[in-house]
Amino acid sequence: xxxxxxxxxxxxxxxxxWLALExxxxxxxxxxxxxxxxxxxxxxxxxVNPRGRVPAIxxxxxxxxxxxxxxxxxxxRYPEKPLLPKDVRARGVARRLIAEAGGxxxxxxxxxxxATLYTxxxxxxxxxIAEARAKLDxxxxxxxxxxxxxxxxxxxxxxDYTLFPWIRLLGRVEERAPGLGYKPADLPPKxxxxxxxxxxxxxxxxxxxxxxxx
Ligand SMILES: N[C@@H](CCC(=O)N[C@@H](CS)C(=O)NCC(=O)O)C(=O)O
Numbered sequence: 001x002x003x004x005x006x007x008x009x010x011x012x013x014x015x016x017x018w019l020a021l022e023x024x025x026x027x028x029x030x031x032x033x034x035x036x037x038x039x040x041x042x043x044x045x046x047x048v049n050p051r052g053r054v055p056a057i058x059x060x061x062x063x064x065x066x067x068x069x070x071x072x073x074x075x076x077r078y079p080e081k082p083l084l085p086k087d088v089r090a091r092g093v094a095r096r097l098i099a100e101a102g103g104x105x106x107x108x109x110x111x112x113x114x115a116t117l118y119t120x121x122x123x124x125x126x127x128x129i130a131e132a133r134a135k136l137d138x139x140x141x142x143x144x145x146x147x148x149x150x151x152x153x154x155x156x157x158x159x160d161y162t163l164f165p166w167i168r169l170l171g172r173v174e175e176r177a178p179g180l181g182y183k184p185a186d187l188p189p190k191x192x193x194x195x196x197x198x199x200x201x202x203x204x205x206x207x208x209x210x211x212x213x214x
Contacts, residue, residue, distance in 0.1 A: 003028040004058045006048060008035060010172075010209040012165035013067035014055035019161040020071045022203035024081045028057075032210065068098060071158050083158040094153040097146065101162045108139035109166055116173045116180045129180060144188035150197055164198045167191065172212065 005021060005028045007014035021028050033039040033054055040052045049056040049065035056065040059077065064070050075083045084091050112132040115125065143163065146152065152159035167187070174181025184192040198204060 003060070005030050006033055006045065006054050006056045006058075007031070008033055008040070008054045009211040010169075011054055012169060015165035015168075015207060015209070016067050016158075016161045017055040017057070017070050017074075018207040019164065019201075019203075020074055020083055020158060022207055023083060023156070023161070024074060024078050026074065026078055068102070068162075071161070075158075083161070085154045085157070090153060094157070094159050097152055097159045098162050101159075101166065105139055105143070105163070105166060108136045109169070112136045113169065113173065116177050117169075121177070124177075124180075140191060141188055144190040147190050147194055151194070156198070156201065160194075160198060164195070167195055175212075 003021075003026060005017065007018060007030060009032055018030070033045065039045065040049075040054060045056075046052055048058055048063045051065065053065060055067055055070060056063065057070055057074075058064075059073075064073055071083060084094050112129070112135075115129045115132050119125075151157065152163065170182035170187070171184070172181070174183055184195060187195065
């Protein structure tokens with residue numbers, strides 16, 4: 001039985017899992033759930049994830065949610081093309097970076113995204129946006145510094161797939177609110193080059209949020 005992947009278009013957590021599925025070459029059926037109307041709270045989906053959140057998978061009858069748990073499950077169940085480095089210390093560092101993306105980076109991103117993308121144009125507060133952006137820039141500089149080569153942990157893998165959707169969301173802000181978001185040139189150069197490497201992956205286009213396409 002094929003694996004079913006439930007996702008929301010543009011969800012950074014779902015995008016991480018989508019990139020991981022493609023990386024590993026797993027056969028899956030993608031099922032998009034919308035938030036308006038909210039299809040994450042139907043009785044059918046609550047059987048898959050009682051918390052009613054995406055991403056979630058059903059693999060041969062086994063349901064699992066939480067993006068990091070799903071990614072690590074996939075890596076262990078389908079060991080070909082690993083998502084994490086083999087070396088125990090390198091894995092430790094990769095897991096640290098994944099935790100920091102879910103903690104520090106998200107904490108720095110949220111006020112910026114709230115003040116721009118999630119605030120109506122006429123209600124946006126320039127001072128609030130500038131303050132949020134200054135803090136976010138400090139965090140982005142840390143990530144640029146943490147990038148040891150082409151990717152975050154040897155070959156492309158879970159750290160990259162965790163971080164990428166958040167960085168790409170900054171570009172989405174620019175598309176939706178020109179002048180407020182991040183063009184590649186607004187990112188630290190190392191991060192901009194890394195973003196371009198992810199976008200050049202042969203499977204990248206298949207994972208692109210459907211509702212962002214024109
Ligand atoms: N910690 C979860 C977060 C998942 C999450 O927040 N998903 C959002 C979409 S980005 C969602 O399904 N929200 C619907 C809701 O909370 O009702 C993960 O890593 O998978």
